[in-house]
Amino acid sequence: MARTTVVIATRNRADSLLHTLSRLSELAVPVIVVDNASTDDTVTRVRRDFPKATVFEAPANQGAVARNHGVLAALTPFVAFADDDSWWAPDAFERAEPIFDEHPGLGLIAARTLVGPSDRPDPITPLLRHSPLGDGVAGPSVLGFLACSAIVRRQAFVEAGGFSPVLFFRGEETLLSWDLAAAGWALCYVEDVVAHHHPATGRSPGGELVQRRNAVLSAWMRRPFDRALAASVKDPRAFRAALPRLRQALRQRRELPEHLEAQVRAIERPRRGA
Numbered sequence: 001m002a003r004t005t006v007v008i009a010t011r012n013r014a015d016s017l018l019h020t021l022s023r024l025s026e027l028a029v030p031v032i033v034v035d036n037a038s039t040d041d042t043v044t045r046v047r048r049d050f051p052k053a054t055v056f057e058a059p060a061n062q063g064a065v066a067r068n069h070g071v072l073a074a075l076t077p078f079v080a081f082a083d084d085d086s087w088w089a090p091d092a093f094e095r096a097e098p099i100f101d102e103h104p105g106l107g108l109i110a111a112r113t114l115v116g117p118s119d120r121p122d123p124i125t126p127l128l129r130h131s132p133l134g135d136g137v138a139g140p141s142v143l144g145f146l147a148c149s150a151i152v153r154r155q156a157f158v159e160a161g162g163f164s165p166v167l168f169f170r171g172e173e174t175l176l177s178w179d180l181a182a183a184g185w186a187l188c189y190v191e192d193v194v195a196h197h198h199p200a201t202g203r204s205p206g207g208e209l210v211q212r213r214n215a216v217l218s219a220w221m222r223r224p225f226d227r228a229l230a231a232s233v234k235d236p237r238a239f240r241a242a243l244p245r246l247r248q249a250l251r252q253r254r255e256l257p258e259h260l261e262a263q264v265r266a267i268e269r270p271r272r273g274a
Contacts, residue, residue: 007070107156107185149195
């Protein structure tokens with residue numbers, strides 16, 4: 001029986017999603033598609049062409065939170081995320097599942113992400129591979145990942161609360177990685193587990209600002225006040241974008257343990273040097 005379920009959140013990307021589902025069908029694993037209120041024919045086409053996939057229709061666009069619904073519906077101990085333009089290597093789960101079994105405290109595997117037809121490494125790959133946090137239980141210890149190339153232990157994800165509705169989408173992985181670590185779960189980069197990502201050439205307008213906004217919101221939700229204030233002062237435009245969500249963020253404020261805050265600072269130092 002399959003032990004890993006693939007969860008995909010999608011919106012108005014029917015053609016790309018169907019290509020992803022055709023690749024995932026080779027893995028013979030359960031697939032859950034959570035449609036974020038698409039206005040195209042996504043749901044109809046998925047149900048027609050991939051009847052084995054489970055489809056949930058969200059009443060509104062919920063961003064990354066749609067993945068939470070997919071995880072809760074999964075019946076397997078592990079959940080692999082995919083975007084509607086990404087899929088997993090044929091042996092990814094065969095490699096990942098024994099690692100989870102061997103390390104019961106492992107909550108998340110960040111896979112190696114290969115981009116486009118040329119399979120070039122995603123820019124995040126060297127950052128994960130050479131993490132300043134050193135070796136973890138199953139590879140370099142990390143406090144970040146790409147959602148389209150992450151496999152989670154379902155129990156850990158649920159205990160950590162999943163993706164935050166405050167952030168909606170873009171950069172939502174950082175906050176979840178902090179929450180997983182704060183709950184005592186290990187996160188590791190594993191080179192031999194591979195995901196493929198074929199993103200569209202054009203990026204949505206304003207996406208970079210949203211990501212910076214979410215970095216500011218995440219700081220106010222989890223980091224000491226001086227660090228959150230510094231992040232806001234450093235990027236005033238992102239702080240202004242964060243203001244409509246700041247009250248909601250502060251209601252969910254839960255400062256990281258000291259040892260984890262020290263790890264976050266250790267990750268930040270090389271970035272400032274670069």
